[in-house]
Amino acid sequence: MNMSRRKFCGVGLLAVISPLGFPAFANPSARVRVGVLKFGTVNWELDTIKHHRFDAANGVDVEVVYFAGEDASNVAMLAGDLHVIVSDWLWVSRQRSEGEDLTLAPYSTAVGAIMVRQDAPIHDIPDLVGKKIGVAGGPLDKSWLLIQGLAQRDHKIDLAKEGEIVFGAPPLLSEKALSGELDAVLNFWHFCARLEANGFRRLIGAHEAAEALGASGPVSALGYVFREKWANENPDVAMGFIKASAAAKKLLADSDTEWQRLAPIVRADGRELEVLRDRYREGIPNRPLADEERDAAKLYAILADLGGERLVGKASQMAPGTFWAALKT
Incomplete structure (x- = not known):
């Protein structure tokens, strides 16, 4: 099921404005369990998805599961208790190199x-x-x-x-x-x-x-991580979640009013809220996936040299399939 990022964003927005109403979720396979840190920035996007029912508009039911730390959500993901978490491509590549079938869809290019x-x-x-x-x-x-x-x-x-x-x-x-x-x-x-x-x-x-150091543009520091097998067996559900994310990002990119609604969750107001809003918007991925994947592979080689086996494990190159192939043009 190949679909470019530009295309799936467009389809996602069409689904949001469809006059046909929201689907019911009699089928539990439409549920997407997303594990996140209780006060992580991912909650801003997930709250937008749930508040505006972008998940329902795209045929899925997002269930947010909170964790106290990243290690706990990673363990839950590997144990099969979650469908999606947010992590970086280095972790995904290392897991793939060690036999896991994790893959990711870009979430944000915002970095420190x-x-x-x-x-x-x-x-x-x-x-x-x-x-x-x-x-x-x-x-x-x-x-x-x-x-x-x-x-x-x-x-x-x-x-x-x-x-x-x-x-x-x-x-x-x-x-x-x-x-x-x-x-x-x-x-x-x-x-x-x-x-x-x-x-x-x-x-x-x-x-x-x-x-x-060689990247041709912004590379997503973080992505929505899920099992490739799950995505292949439930392509409409996996893509529905990505479309819901795209719809939320579009609203957060365009609407200052939406950021005012989110202010209590962001825990900021005034100038601080404005800067957080602007930096979030700058971090919305907008490049073809193939370009990000190519640049990530370059950076992987540099990071492997700098961080060694403690960082990347025994793999000297980024594992093929680290980025979800269905999103490539």
């Missing part, structure tokens, strides 16, 4: 960035030497590895050794940055957006590092 105060005397990577840098996600975080790779290639700087690196949870690192305990912080995209709304600026983003 190194943030500094507006008035900080830090304007380029060399200015980070000797500085105290907070890093979310740990030493094997993709964004951190890519920025380190760029620093090494272009400036012959080993940031891990020439900076004072502090690893920690994203909220804590943001607090330390705001209090002045850190000179710079590399955080996840939504924490960066909140910092931006509170007097910080982007020094360099992971997407800039990725493109400098």
